[in-house]
Amino acid sequence: MADILQLLVYGVVLGSILTLGAIGVSLIYGILRFAHFAHGDMMTVGAYAALVAVAAAGLPVYAALPLAMAAAAAVAVAIDRIVYRPLRRTSPMILLISSFGMALVLRSAVQLVWGPANRVYVPGIRVPYQVADVRIGVDHLVIVAGAVVLVIALHLFLRRTRTGKAMRAMADNAELARISGVDTERVVLWTWVIGGALAAAAGVFLALDTRLHPTVGWHMLLPVFAAAILGGIGKPYGAIAGGLTIGVAQELSTAVIAPVYKPAVAFAVIVVVLIVRPRGLLGGRG
Amino acid sequence: MTALRVEDVHGGYGGTDILNGVSLAVDPGEVVVVIGPNGAGKSTLMRAIFGLIGVHRGRITVDGRNIAGLRPDQVSGLGLGYVPQDDNTFAGMTVGENLEMGAFLRPEHTARRMAAVFDLFPRLAERSHQRVGTMSGGERQMVALGRALMTEPKLLLLDEPTAGLAPDLAAETFERIRAVNSQGVGILMVEQNARQALAIADRGVVMVMGRDRHTDTGPALLADPEVASLFLGG
Ligand SMILES: Nc1ncnc2c1ncn2[C@@H]1O[C@H](COP(=O)(O)OP(=O)(O)O)[C@@H](O)[C@H]1O
Ligand SMILES: [Mg+2]
Numbered sequence: 341m342a343d344i345l346q347l348l349v350y351g352v353v354l355g356s357i358l359t360l361g362a363i364g365v366s367l368i369y370g371i372l373r374f375a376h377f378a379h380g381d382m383m384t385v386g387a388y389a390a391l392v393a394v395a396a397a398g399l400p401v402y403a404a405l406p407l408a409m410a411a412a413a414a415v416a417v418a419i420d421r422i423v424y425r426p427l428r429r430t431s432p433m434i435l436l437i438s439s440f441g442m443a444l445v446l447r448s449a450v451q452l453v454w455g456p457a458n459r460v461y462v463p464g465i466r467v468p469y470q471v472a473d474v475r476i477g478v479d480h481l482v483i484v485a486g487a488v489v490l491v492i493a494l495h496l497f498l499r500r501t502r503t504g505k506a507m508r509a510m511a512d513n514a515e516l517a518r519i520s521g522v523d524t525e526r527v528v529l530w531t532w533v534i535g536g537a538l539a540a541a542a543g544v545f546l547a548l549d550t551r552l553h554p555t556v557g558w559h560m561l562l563p564v565f566a567a568a569i570l571g572g573i574g575k576p577y578g579a580i581a582g583g584l585t586i587g588v589a590q591e592l593s594t595a596v597i598a599p600v601y602k603p604a605v606a607f608a609v610i611v612v613v614l615i616v617r618p619r620g621l622l623g624g625r626g
Numbered sequence: 627m628t629a630l631r632v633e634d635v636h637g638g639y640g641g642t643d644i645l646n647g648v649s650l651a652v653d654p655g656e657v658v659v660v661i662g663p664n665g666a667g668k669s670t671l672m673r674a675i676f677g678l679i680g681v682h683r684g685r686i687t688v689d690g691r692n693i694a695g696l697r698p699d700q701v702s703g704l705g706l707g708y709v710p711q712d713d714n715t716f717a718g719m720t721v722g723e724n725l726e727m728g729a730f731l732r733p734e735h736t737a738r739r740m741a742a743v744f745d746l747f748p749r750l751a752e753r754s755h756q757r758v759g760t761m762s763g764g765e766r767q768m769v770a771l772g773r774a775l776m777t778e779p780k781l782l783l784l785d786e787p788t789a790g791l792a793p794d795l796a797a798e799t800f801e802r803i804r805a806v807n808s809q810g811v812g813i814l815m816v817e818q819n820a821r822q823a824l825a826i827a828d829r830g831v832v833m834v835m836g837r838d839r840h841t842d843t844g845p846a847l848l849a850d851p852e853v854a855s856l857f858l859g860g
Binding site: 502505506508509512513515516517518519520521522523524 | 718726731
């Protein structure tokens with residue numbers, strides 16, 4: 341029983357990370373109608389941007405986080421302007437392939453600058469809290485609390501601000517949004533800012549939970565997409581349900597099968613859910 | 627008060643042109659009805675006016691200013707409203723949010739305009755928190771019209787506003803359109819219910835194969851035997 345509770349804790353932590361990545365994937369799909377394959381590597385870029393702030397400026401990780409989010413948002417906007425925007429009038433397939441290329445470029449750039457070795461933000465082991473028989477690390481609390489705060493902030497942005505409403509309207513019916521006076525390019529810009537910033541947060545939390553490595557985000561791409569699809573791609577709220585489901589399922593699976601099969605679990609969950617609910621948990625667009 | 631002129635417009639979706647030199651005019655405060663067979667390019671004309679498709683020849687002017695080449699959000703900013711034929715609501719959003727999006731460019735007027743729209747459609751006031759995707763076709767059409775009215779347009783483009791509505795609802799919709807027009811809003815409307823639409827029109831345009839074939843007053847078109855046999859069911 342304690343083992344299962346322990347795995348649940350790990351699952352919620354992983355789910356929080358996946359959620360932050362999946363929200364971006366879902367928003368980008370909803371607005372731009374393409375699967376952004378460079379999203380995992382955007383997470384890596386964010387994680388290393390925080391490393392710069394921690395190592396060079398001596399900041400604590402929580403202070404480095406906003407800087408990393410800003411840096412990744414800037415990178416995402418720059419990539420959109422230089423690579424994706426000129427291709428936007430072609431087809432979603434070309435955008436998808438070019439994002440795959442961008443993924444390789446980002447990963448190589450990270451490896452070029454920081455090398456292929458494992459890194460950590462702060463060396464040393466911190467003693468976890470012990471609640472009954474379940475161990476909860478300080479970093480775990482930071483990750484889950486950070487994800488909750490960011491998700492609430494996003495919710496308020498989407499519901500209360502004019503730009504957030506324009507974003508929802510555009511994901512709902514792009515042409516009608518334009519007819520209503522929404523400037524598409526402005527919404528696209530905000531989509532990358534939010535998607536990039538949340539990817540950075542996911543990356544920093546992932547590195548905090550495990551370690552920094554140039555492929556750390558790339559390995560998350562499958563579960564992040566699984567979470568987005570599970571929640572109904574194009575629906576950012578679905579990404580929360582999807583992220584937690586995949587995270588918990590992956591960690592619980594290690595009770596019965598070897599941890600190397602975790603990615604396969606993500607895959608199995610989407611297959612099963614899509615058979616039962618073809619439009620995802622919250623019924624996104626097909 | 628806004629005047630719209632469409633002059634010899636050619637354009638389409640990239641392949642062969644759908645619009646082959648169509649011209650028409652809506653003078654300030656007028657109701658102009660466009661009728662014509664399916665596929666004539668009536669909806670395409672509306673989309674061209676609103677900047678949703680390219681126009682490579684001809685002019686579209688609003689009060690003398692050429693608007694061909696403007697983006698849809700810019701056309702909306704000029705005081706034009708548009709209710710497309712299909713997909714004309716934000717189905718995943720509530721009635722209130724749909725109306726709010728209508729006033730996107732003038733958020734400071736949202737409350738006042740919403741009250742005006744609720745006056746016209748009391749039904750929507752009761753349903754303001756309902757998701758539009760869960761509503762009936764007739765109610766959705768009210769939302770669509772309400773959204774377009776939120777900008778307080780000077781000219782309204784309506785693409786088949788009564789399509790799929792039961793006869794009593796269609797008659798009610800024409801009544802509402804007439805009420806909107808009586809406040810000075812010009813109307814350019816595509817309609818299949820040609821007889822009822824022409825009855826409230828200052829002018830009618832018969833569009834065939836991407837061109838205006840006949841233009842005349844509503845009563846004159848209604849009396850024209852060719853128009854009658856083709857579009858008014860004998
Ligand atoms: N998105 C589109 N892409 C390509 N062709 C289209 C598109 N929409 C409509 N068409 C074509 O344009 C022609 C005119 O369509 P439309 O303007 O909708 O006619 P109407 O509204 O008069 O029935 C039709 O032949 C239709 O097949
Ligand atoms: Mg049509």
